[in-house]
Amino acid sequence: SKFQVQLPNPNQSNSVGVRGTIGYIAPEYGFGSDVSTDGDVYSYGILLLEMMTAKKPTDKIFQGGLNLHDFARMAAPENIADIVDPLLLTEVEHNETGQKSEQCPMQQCLISIIKVGVACSMESPQDRMDISKVVTELLRIKEILNQN
Numbered sequence: 001s002k003f004q005v006q007l008p009n010p011n012q013s014n015s016v017g018v019r020g021t022i023g024y025i026a027p028e029y030g031f032g033s034d035v036s037t038d039g040d041v042y043s044y045g046i047l048l049l050e051m052m053t054a055k056k057p058t059d060k061i062f063q064g065g066l067n068l069h070d071f072a073r074m075a076a077p078e079n080i081a082d083i084v085d086p087l088l089l090t091e092v093e094h095n096e097t098g099q100k101s102e103q104c105p106m107q108q109c110l111i112s113i114i115k116v117g118v119a120c121s122m123e124s125p126q127d128r129m130d131i132s133k134v135v136t137e138l139l140r141i142k143e144i145l146n147q148n
Helices: 027-031 037-053 068-075 105-120 131-147
Strands: none
Touching: 027 037, 037 068, 037 105, 037 131, 068 105, 105 131
C-alpha cells in the first residue's frame, strides 16, 4: 500500500477559522479580527467568572443584553455574595456576631478573582488586563490564601 503526502500549495492562502463556543470567544472575532493573545485573555476572563459564579455565559439569565461580564461587574464588590457560587461561600469566615465579614481574607480573594475576570473580559481588547498582570495578581491572591 502506498502513502502519499500532499503539501499545501504555496500560491494558495490557508486561513484558519476561529472556532469556539459563543460566550467564550472574544467579541472582536465576530468582526473578522485575527486570533490574538487578547482574545485568549478574554476567554480566560470568562472562564474565571464561570468558575467563581457557577454560571455559563450561555445560561438563560444572560439574555436581553446582559452577559456574564456585566453580571459580575455590576455585583462587585458590594454584592459579591449574591453572585459567587454558594459552594465557594461555605469557606467564608464569619465575624463574632455570626455575620459575614466583608473584610475576611477569603471574601477579599473572591472579590479580587472576580475583578480579574472582569478586567480580562472587557469588550475592547485595549481595555483588557495584560496577561502578565493577570499572573501577578493571581499569584498575589494565592499568597493571601496561603497565609490564612
